[in-house]
Amino acid sequence: METGDRDWARYWRAPESSIEVMRAHFETHRYHRHSHETYSFGVTETGAQTFTCRGARRTSAAGMVMAFNPDDPHDGHAADELGFTYSIVHIPAAAVTESLDDRRGRHTGSPLFAEPVLHDRAAADALRKLSAAVTGGQRLAVDEARDAAISALGRCTPLRTTLALDDENRPRPRRRDAGIVRVRDLLRAEYAREIGADELAAAAGCSRFALYRAFMADVGMSPGDYQRQLRLRSARQLLAEGLSPARAAADTGFTDQAHLTRWFGRCYGITPARYRAAAFNGAAEPSGRPRALPA
Template sequence: MKTAPQERTRFWQASALGNIELLHAHYVHQRFAPHVHDSYVITIIEFGAQTFWHRGSEHLAPVGSMVLINPEERHTGTTAHEQGWRYRGFYPERERITEVLDELSLPRSGLPLFKSSVLHDPQLARAFRWLHGLAERGASALEQQTAWREAVLLLVQRHARVAEPRQPGAAPGAVVRARELLDSRIACPPSLEELAAVAGLSPFHFARVFRQATGLPPHAWLMQHRLTEARSLLKKGWLPFRVAHHLGFSDQSHLNRQFKQAYGVTPGEYRLASAARQAVWKEDGEMDIS
């Protein structure tokens, strides 16, 4: 006998993203009466399908699609699937969108508005779903803030006819100052806003300058630096749980995942192999490593 699907919701504010309201929900019997939001509505359908009335007609949003509602636009919502629909939702205030454009000095005439109620854009859906997951599992502010700006820029360029930003250009001094701050805060990384302030650039412009100079966004550069430090400590015999705590990983499992993705072995395996190699060197009298 099949178990009836259960409705589940999780609603919170993402402090790293300026307290944007987020929702992760699975609805089966929910029927949203006609209503409006003073924010944008950006949702990604993860399972099932949703139907809703918007701008005078009914729309169907199947799995993998996105729903876009501009501020103050009246709409409804209900299921279009026998087991309901599951989605991830963002409800950003207007300034959370416009400030991203202003950071890149992109010209705009008033508030960016979206013409399509339902989008079929897999790359964009992946970007927003990934961002939502980062916020849900409490990723660093640096990673969330970078991912938010990149996702918003992709959204407005493709679906609100916003101009392409200029190339970021070179700012070697800004990158050096940012790297010095990242080095000093390896276990407790600064936010994107903090790095940008040290660099003397707007947050999004800084993120693009940094990526152009290093080939990586700031959070990914920091992760590479953490992993390099982790290898050094493991070679010295540090236990993986101690390394994880010292370098600011959320827990040992987080270190294990990142380390194996980069090097193909777990931190424990790397530590044991390093210890065995040092023991051989000592026995051969070639090298004495404490």
């Protein structure tokens, strides 16, 4: 990962759970545009970070909460040379949907947070407690802190709802151009294979240039970035299952381990080796001196 000497990151994965927490301080690291299959909720502790999401530039300063829906493309970097410190929690979509539907008393599909930056102290405190619970490693404490955090987030902002979740537990859009659907399906089915722009254009039934514009407008990233995102997600899952970074790279279409490591760091802020260590040992070794996680 290409970062400065004072950048550091640490990662945890809750035992017997797919909830993950990262705490980091970045001054020079810049996130490449990416998304997660989970809901991702961050709390900025010091400094400020700037990112683009849902067609606008956003800033999260100390005490603010970031709320990313599944498949919400975003990037991010420090707002100034002093950098920022933050923690972010990744929660599976099904868990958020179940918790909010239970509170609302209806089952209408996956809720979407309307605003990516929230000003709510209770939600920030609840996310801090969830982060602390994950680092503590007690399953019941994690489950209770997760439900409390989701409830606090649901109370502080309006929610929109998709019609349903697709077969991979991601929000399914209400409408989508048939050509874009075919391209997305092709990339999902064969993400590890080298696919050219002409093949994608043929699947979409339009020119390469028309496909690029339509795909960017619909998905929020280019077909190439989307394919790389699918490869990264698959590699992430393989690493969590115990595969080595070299094997995960080979199985998901990356040129080699170095290629995977470079893009994993650009999009996730941590190396594949440290992520794998977190999946098995509870916490990855930090790349610098970590500060105490707030309780």
